[in-house]
Amino acid sequence: MVDPSSGVAVYRQIAHALREKIGGGEYEPGSKLPSETQLVEQYDVSRRTVREAMRLLAADGLVTIKHGVGVFVRPPASVTRLARSRLSRAARARNEGAFLADAARQGFTPSTSVRIRFEPADARAAELLGIAEGDEVTVRDRVMRANGLIVQLAVSRLPREFTRGTVLEEVDTGKGGAYARLEEAGHVISQFMEDVGARMPTDEERTQLELPPGTPVLTVTRLAFRTDGVALEMNDIIMAADRYRLVYEWEAE
Amino acid sequence: MVDPSSGVAVYRQIAHALREKIGGGEYEPGSKLPSETQLVEQYDVSRRTVREAMRLLAADGLVTIKHGVGVFVRPPASVTRLARSRLSRAARARNEGAFLADAARQGFTPSTSVRIRFEPADARAAELLGIAEGDEVTVRDRVMRANGLIVQLAVSRLPREFTRGTVLEEVDTGKGGAYARLEEAGHVISQFMEDVGARMPTDEERTQLELPPGTPVLTVTRLAFRTDGVALEMNDIIMAADRYRLVYEWEAE
DNA sequence: GAGTGGTCTAGACCACTTC
DNA sequence: AAGTGGTCTAGACCACTCT
Numbered sequence: 001m002v003d004p005s006s007g008v009a010v011y012r013q014i015a016h017a018l019r020e021k022i023g024g025g026e027y028e029p030g031s032k033l034p035s036e037t038q039l040v041e042q043y044d045v046s047r048r049t050v051r052e053a054m055r056l057l058a059a060d061g062l063v064t065i066k067h068g069v070g071v072f073v074r075p076p077a078s079v080t081r082l083a084r085s086r087l088s089r090a091a092r093a094r095n096e097g098a099f100l101a102d103a104a105r106q107g108f109t110p111s112t113s114v115r116i117r118f119e120p121a122d123a124r125a126a127e128l129l130g131i132a133e134g135d136e137v138t139v140r141d142r143v144m145r146a147n148g149l150i151v152q153l154a155v156s157r158l159p160r161e162f163t164r165g166t167v168l169e170e171v172d173t174g175k176g177g178a179y180a181r182l183e184e185a186g187h188v189i190s191q192f193m194e195d196v197g198a199r200m201p202t203d204e205e206r207t208q209l210e211l212p213p214g215t216p217v218l219t220v221t222r223l224a225f226r227t228d229g230v231a232l233e234m235n236d237i238i239m240a241a242d243r244y245r246l247v248y249e250w251e252a253e
Numbered sequence: 254m255v256d257p258s259s260g261v262a263v264y265r266q267i268a269h270a271l272r273e274k275i276g277g278g279e280y281e282p283g284s285k286l287p288s289e290t291q292l293v294e295q296y297d298v299s300r301r302t303v304r305e306a307m308r309l310l311a312a313d314g315l316v317t318i319k320h321g322v323g324v325f326v327r328p329p330a331s332v333t334r335l336a337r338s339r340l341s342r343a344a345r346a347r348n349e350g351a352f353l354a355d356a357a358r359q360g361f362t363p364s365t366s367v368r369i370r371f372e373p374a375d376a377r378a379a380e381l382l383g384i385a386e387g388d389e390v391t392v393r394d395r396v397m398r399a400n401g402l403i404v405q406l407a408v409s410r411l412p413r414e415f416t417r418g419t420v421l422e423e424v425d426t427g428k429g430g431a432y433a434r435l436e437e438a439g440h441v442i443s444q445f446m447e448d449v450g451a452r453m454p455t456d457e458e459r460t461q462l463e464l465p466p467g468t469p470v471l472t473v474t475r476l477a478f479r480t481d482g483v484a485l486e487m488n489d490i491i492m493a494a495d496r497y498r499l500v501y502e503w504e505a506e
Numbered sequence: 507g508a509g510t511g512g513t514c515t516a517g518a519c520c521a522c523t524t525c
Numbered sequence: 526a527a528g529t530g531g532t533c534t535a536g537a538c539c540a541c542t543c544t
Binding site: 035036037051054065066067068069070071 | 528529530531
């Protein structure tokens, strides 16, 4: 079943064989793979070799390993597409902000929890917000859930001068979300910028987002600018790359 | 130096210790970590345990392992930001297309190689291009290099009816790139859409892009639309997530 | 050839989940 | 208690890189 003298590592051959069976439907999504002990007998190799094969599959996101239970074929995640229209004024007028709007459209039950704190701006926040390092910023730390599962983490920073005395320093910003409140205070948002990247999650992110090993996160840094070009908000968003795609559209020229 | 009875796996403790030393500057970027044999003696553990620690660090992208040479602290990659202005008509008029324009701006020596082929549209291409499955498409398979290193892979598909008898069926599309030729043929591009995601690379992509383990790729699917809404091109782009970020800007509303 | 990481064996004990 | 994956040892041989 495997050829130790083929030049290809045995554990890779085993991983390849299992991959084929998963792809071919022999092991359905969600089903349990043979246990390591069974695979040891089946392929007549040591347990270490089997484990290396499993590690490969897990790293590629094909299977989920559950301690004390077994190895399972990972069902393909349902993908949510986030379009830039999520930030339109029309959407704000209709409902309660970007995330809740998306959620409603996708048909799941959303919830968010927010923690507020104030801190001096670090170098990056200062540069992006165009303020001095050490200036006070209002930090809104948000955890977004869909059907109880955490799907997005977002840390929003605003220069405190824009939030003092407003509900932006409270947990509930009301209908339309933070952007609606900024506009009511006279800070009309005229431009957005998003900077998109990807990386492997930190341990904390992996835990919070319940990411299987081998799943990267998408990182989005969004800046919102006022009509006069002053930056109003910097928002660092983290989401599971297997569940989200970002869609941008624009006119040529 | 490590505590086997602390409840934390020894290999994680070793990884943590090395992580601290890397973060603290004790091992500089690019420098060589002690060999596995040396670490075995230093921590008085088996080689397997040391290897697991190395695997962790490599998976998190902190180190690069070179067979027969050693383990090296990975220097932070220089990040290139790709803005959507790379697709403007003005940029096309000035030079030779999106990638080469970026390259010139970033100050490295670019080169691209192209292979052309024709194939029937698969289900996805058919849907996105708005043609029938099986209709012939022109496929332009591009490998983009910067200073010899492969940095981007792109597969562009166009309905063959738009390319027949044009240089789009040849390797060299001339000044301004493919979009300039389409416009000359009367197909004025009015809108772009990009769909951005991230995932772990396939083995082939890992090799081609020389990705260290633990580095995801950004995937961009770009659609270019004609004034009447007809899709002209579907472009699947893959790039190393540690070297690229994508920047989008738009007016509010 | 010496040194490095890559793969593999055979076996042990532990931690977690399920029954 | 039984079965599963998680960690670890002690050792072996191989493949790659450099000198």
